[in-house]
Amino acid sequence: MTDKASTDIRPAIPVIRIFDLEKAQQFYLDYLGFSVDWEHRHEEDFPTYMQISRSGCVLHLSEHHGDATPGSTCFVPITGAMALHQELGDRRYRNIKPALEAMPWGLQITVTDPFGNRLRFCEYRGEQASTS
Template identity: 45%
Template sequence: MVIPIFRIFDMEKVHSFYINYLGFKKDWEHQYSENMPVYIQVSLNDAVIHLSEHYGDASPGGAIRIKIKDLKSFHSLLVEKQYPYSNPAIEKTPWGTSELTVIDPFSNRIIFYEELE
């Protein structure tokens, strides 16, 4: 299993975006001490992402693709939440997928996709 790491800077924004908006669950969180950076794992279905405040773990602006079933329903769920910082749309690609791109508060892109039949 490959687990991507995204750089983050603010746990409140992580919770608002990943947990409340996208529907990921927080699997675990690690912090050496109160004033040290946080490292957490979030997951949605089979997709797992590590989010790190640690300098050098990753650079902001990364991108990943997550295959998802029923992209249309997932999109509807996001629209209902009326998240003020994102309004993604589904796009059909020339390579035979439907895709929904969201950008987290730290400039990381998550492309949810499903293959067209």
């Protein structure tokens, strides 16, 4: 029997399928402002698997076939949606101009990476921010 008191379930880390490391770095590092925590390849010229992070958000990017489904969506809770929207607008990424959307649950910014994956950054309104 497992002791539930000793179990610590932490936030999931999305795995995002990428097809071109240079394009992924331009989007996730240069545009979105993430940093590389670590990178792994089994051998030179093999697909990359890496962890990136910004603030409390951690993502895994994978060039490995079958690791994830291209075109997926990650919902990322944030604070400071207006500031992030301004920051992204100031960077002038050539392929995207995200809107700041007022949704019933909060302010949301949706960006799509070069591989069709979407990240929805959302600043919750009121009581919806509770995770319990």
